[in-house]
Amino acid sequence: MKYISITIFLFSTLLFAESREVIPVSKTEFVYINKQGVEHEIDMTGKDFILVSVREEDSDGRFYAVDRDGTVWLSGGISSGEEVEFTPSGKWKVLWKKRYYTSKKYPEEDGSNNMDYSIFFTRWGHALHKGSIDHTSHGCIHVDHADIQLLFKWAKVGMPVLVTRHKYIRYARPDLKRIYLRGENYRRKRRR
Numbered sequence: 001m002k003y004i005s006i007t008i009f010l011f012s013t014l015l016f017a018e019s020r021e022v023i024p025v026s027k028t029e030f031v032y033i034n035k036q037g038v039e040h041e042i043d044m045t046g047k048d049f050i051l052v053s054v055r056e057e058d059s060d061g062r063f064y065a066v067d068r069d070g071t072v073w074l075s076g077g078i079s080s081g082e083e084v085e086f087t088p089s090g091k092w093k094v095l096w097k098k099r100y101y102t103s104k105k106y107p108e109e110d111g112s113n114n115m116d117y118s119i120f121f122t123r124w125g126h127a128l129h130k131g132s133i134d135h136t137s138h139g140c141i142h143v144d145h146a147d148i149q150l151l152f153k154w155a156k157v158g159m160p161v162l163v164t165r166h167k168y169i170r171y172a173r174p175d176l177k178r179i180y181l182r183g184e185n186y187r188r189k190r191r192r
Helices: 002-015 145-154 169-181
Strands: 021-024 029-033 039-043 049-053 062-066 072-079 090-093 096-098 118-120 127-130 141-143 160-164
Touching (some): 021 090
Parallel strands (some): 049 160
Antiparallel strands (some): 029 039, 062 072, 072 141, 090 160, 096 118
């Protein structure tokens, strides 16, 4: 029955897919639809990754840091590009990180580092970085100051970054309740 409902969900989503689409089907499994409309399964089991559900209808407006053991250990609110094409959906990876960075395309008049704690994930300059989660961006993903510091330290070059326009909270909720509501500290399990 579970697979029938997933199949129906995926089929209905395919009818309305954007040019790139990442659709969560479990905490670590996704369906990726590329620009040509070809569907691929993505299994992130055993991998560290960042998932961003951009703030739009039918999505969460949150980032999720998922450890290789499948635990969502960090999450927080985000803001993203105002228009759909400003923040691209898809499967990306961390290309490079820069602690202090000023946008060349949208610099601040005062010359401040307006993209502090940047984690770049597209060749067009899209990044997760420190910014107001109450205002839309030019396409980057704004993360609150306290959260981006932890995310920046944890993220590694080459780490997958998945950007979706679908809800992910239903998969993350049990971990987040344990960590944020019950106050349980998350400790990464050692690999043997």
